[in-house]
Amino acid sequence: MVANKLFIRSPVKDVAVLDIKLNLGSLQEAYPGIANVLIPLWRMSNYARELERIGVSFSFEKGFDALTLRVKARFSVVNKAVKLIEDMFLNPVIDRLSDAIREARTSISINREDTSVRSVAEALKVLFNDHPYSRHPIAYDYSFDGITKDDIKRAVDALKVLSLTVVAPEDMVDINLPYAGYAKVPISRFGSGNVDVRLEGKVQASITIAYPSYGISNLEGSFRVTVMNTILGGMGLISRLYREVRVKRGLAYYAYSMYWPLGSSGVLIAMAGVRREVIKETIDVMLGTIGNQVISEEELNMAIKNRIGRIKVTAESPEGVAMLYSVIPTYGLPADYYEKFISYISGLRPEDVSRELRNLSKPAIAVVG
Structure with missing residues (x-):
């Protein structure tokens, strides 16, 4: 068992919940904003549709330290679901890159009208200066138009699992993707x-x-x-x-x-x-x-x-x-x-x-x- 994986026995029979954290948070993005584009590319895949067809619920959340995929499934189909997730991660629908960029840009534009979210983003932009934590999508201007298919391929090739948390009846679930440890990025100075x-x-x-x-x-x-x-x-x-x-x-x-x-x-x-x-x-x-x-x-x-x-x-x-x-x-x-x-x-x-x-x-x- 790798140190990045944690198994906890589920309090509910025949239910499996997975928390998968990837190295695509604001901290790790080689191209700022690429995770915002990868999420719709993954959702457009046949693998995502198959996950929904077999009754698996899942959601993405991009954070400062990781991109999280949360999954809930019947334990009887969880291994099939993990295989579909692996295929989804490694095979984004790159040919629909322009659609994914449009979707990412639209989502950010809508959220920028939420004054509470925007105020948090603007404060963090000042507080963290040029540190990756300042790159909250609601205040940071991502250059989506500069993202190419090669950028997407490089992000997928560099994909690592920071952690896998499994809550299930049995410890029979793992993910066949490379693991990597979380690495801090020091903050030189805080702004005010x-x-x-x-x-x-x-x-x-x-x-x-x-x-x-x-x-x-x-x-x-x-x-x-x-x-x-x-x-x-x-x-x-x-x-x-x-x-x-x-x-x-x-x-x-x-x-x-x-x-x-x-x-x-x-x-x-x-x-x-x-x-x-x-x-x-x-x-x-x-x-x-x-x-x-x-x-x-x-x-x-x-x-x-x-x-x-x-x-x-x-x-x-x-x-x-x-x-x-x-x-x-x-x-x-x-x-x-x-x-x-x-x-x-x-x-x-x-x-x-x-x-x-x-x-x-x-x-x-x-x-x-």
Whole structure:
């Protein structure tokens, strides 16, 4: 068994779920945007149609560190499905390259009208400078017209599996493609500052405040920030950002935060959806809320219970198990990663979270709408 593969026995009889991560995230693309074109080329193949015909559901998601294919199938057909997936990967319908480019460009154009997604993309573009993490398709201008059939062939020839996570009744599933380990790309410096993008006909604007943070391999640091994020904006209606921005002042339609511990860096993101006339006031309140370093025992305990509860609920389905545990083979994390997480955060003190708030760097702030 290769280190990049993880098998977990499925909690559901006769159901197999696969999480396949490929070296086609923003970090690894030799030609930025080529994964956005490969996805429709793969979907156009007869192999994709056959997967659907035998009842296999699958979806692609391009991320910063990998291109993920998520698969759900009856265990009785999973090996046939894997063979079809291998053939699909290695045989994109290259003759339809112009159609795939058109589809990729259309998808990005539509998503650029979503102010929340666009504001995140614009903030990351500032925060990560010229690092591959800055190449979010909603803010980065991919030169799709420059992609040739030879570029597609080279991408397929260089195709590697970063990880395979199998949740199934038996460990009888593997993929006959070359494996490769995840490789970090160091970030030389983080950017900060403000960007404001005005879109026609938008009633609502979105604010994103993005801070650099710990990558996923820094276990204790990322564990602390996970809890900190939960307190700030990760517990819905009882989170600090929602209470301060939405409930107390009525400034925003929504307010929350996210933490993405990626392989080469982490990023903490605070968001709000507002009217244009209250943007400055809302940003001031958001920054003030994030800067409040006083953490109560009650807040901390609530956040810890929230995080542990989410893990338990997510792990009740095969899809949830695959999503949770696929980070372990992808980044080479300890097999007992979630046991370590629960043990560590259960012993956190308020001052541990306060210190993380105090040490936040200058953010990148984007407004779109």
